Amino acid sequence: MKPRIALVTDSTCDLPDALVQERRLYVIPQVILWGREVLKDGISFNSRQFYERLAVDPDMPTTSRPAPVDVVDLLQRARDENDAEAVVVIIVSADVSGTVSSTQEAMKAVDFPVYMVDTRTISLALGLTVLQAADARDRGASAPEVVDLAQRVAARSRVMFTPGTLEYLYRGGRIGGARHLIGTALSIKPILHLKDGRVEALESVRTRKRALKRLVEILDEQIDRSRPMHIGVMHGNAAEEADALTAEIRERLNPAVLLQSWVSPSIGVHAGPGVIGLAML
Numbered sequence: 001m002k003p004r005i006a007l008v009t010d011s012t013c014d015l016p017d018a019l020v021q022e023r024r025l026y027v028i029p030q031v032i033l034w035g036r037e038v039l040k041d042g043i044s045f046n047s048r049q050f051y052e053r054l055a056v057d058p059d060m061p062t063t064s065r066p067a068p069v070d071v072v073d074l075l076q077r078a079r080d081e082n083d084a085e086a087v088v089v090i091i092v093s094a095d096v097s098g099t100v101s102s103t104q105e106a107m108k109a110v111d112f113p114v115y116m117v118d119t120r121t122i123s124l125a126l127g128l129t130v131l132q133a134a135d136a137r138d139r140g141a142s143a144p145e146v147v148d149l150a151q152r153v154a155a156r157s158r159v160m161f162t163p164g165t166l167e168y169l170y171r172g173g174r175i176g177g178a179r180h181l182i183g184t185a186l187s188i189k190p191i192l193h194l195k196d197g198r199v200e201a202l203e204s205v206r207t208r209k210r211a212l213k214r215l216v217e218i219l220d221e222q223i224d225r226s227r228p229m230h231i232g233v234m235h236g237n238a239a240e241e242a243d244a245l246t247a248e249i250r251e252r253l254n255p256a257v258l259l260q261s262w263v264s265p266s267i268g269v270h271a272g273p274g275v276i277g278l279a280m281l
Contacts, residue, residue, distance in 0.1 A: 002140035003140065003141070004084045005082075005137045006077075006078035006081075006084035006264020007025050007090065008028065008041070008065070008074060008075065008089040009028070009089070009091060009127070010027060010030060010099050010126075010251065011029050012092040012099075012123060012264055013127035014261045014262065014263060014266075015124070015127040016261050017260075019053070019131075019259075023134045025130060025134065026072070026077070028074055028099060028103070029042050030063060030099070030264070030265075031043045031063060031066055032064075032157065034062075038064075040266075046194065047262035047263065047265055048177075050268060051273050052237075062269065063097075063266050063270070065268050068105035068109070069077075069106075071102050071105075072109045072110060075089070079112055084112075084142070085112075086114065087117065088111070088115045088133065088143050088147060088150070089117065090116075090240070091103060092126055093118060093198075094120075095196075095197035096197065096199070103116050109242055115180065115240035116155060117243065118156055119151075121157050122194060122268060123159055123263065124157060124233075124268065124279035125157040125158065125194070125234070125259075125279040125280070125281075126154070127153070127232065127279070128230045128232055128259070128281050129150055129151075129157055129196045129281070130258070130281060131230075131254060131257070132150070132153045132216055132281070133146050133150045135214070138151045153226070156264050157277045158193065158280045159194050159277060160279070161191070161215075161271065162212065162277075163192070163271050164236070164275060165274070166190065167247075168269065168271060169272070188205065188206065189204070189208050190202075191203045191214060192210075204214055205219075212244075215276065215277075215278050219231070219280055220252060222248055228255075229281070230281035231248045231258050231279065231281075232260070232261065233249065233258075233260045233261075233277075234261055234267045234276070234277040235260075235261075235277070236262070236263040236271060237273050241276055242260055245262045259265075263275055
């Protein structure tokens, strides 16, 4: 008999809602503080609504970690609805979110096995990792086997992006080793990536067009062709550019999996409008 495993991730995974439902995933909503409002990513509003408001609201939103009690409730629901023997939680890097600490607290409050993977990544690099874990679960893998696979997949994943502006990363304190770019932000278009769980500078170019072209070139240079290619294209209200990148990647690389999605509000708070990113396994 196959072990019954429930899979939980968080809303920074950037997986489309339909895919989340299809793959029987549970999502911890990130918390966004906007003025006096306490909002939940994907529940209080969707990504399109978030970016439309971000463009006109004079107040700058911030993020807060999910409440441990809410994580407890989600773990319990995931377990009960699947009659699961264990729950595996695969989530965003602890260096960019407090979700890991909230989950650790929640794990102490439940009376069933919960395994956690800090993927050290974010966005569709996280989402694609979760989908690989779901494949393993559906093949009958045990919870430790799912954890091991998720750790290995996340470790080889890559995520990189070019923001429309560095202002949001700077204000949110999420710019990490790319801080030195602030002084020249008006004359360059940076390409950033997540390295060891933190936002770091990868390259800088002169124009937005060149930055988008360079994203695909780096992807082409670095992706592992010895295994089926899994690629994600993410955007913060820049659908036309994302569509063009998706079409180019499909023609150029013909990946086994190619997803396109919005960058979630909880990432958009820091990345800002116009962000475009790529993820690869």
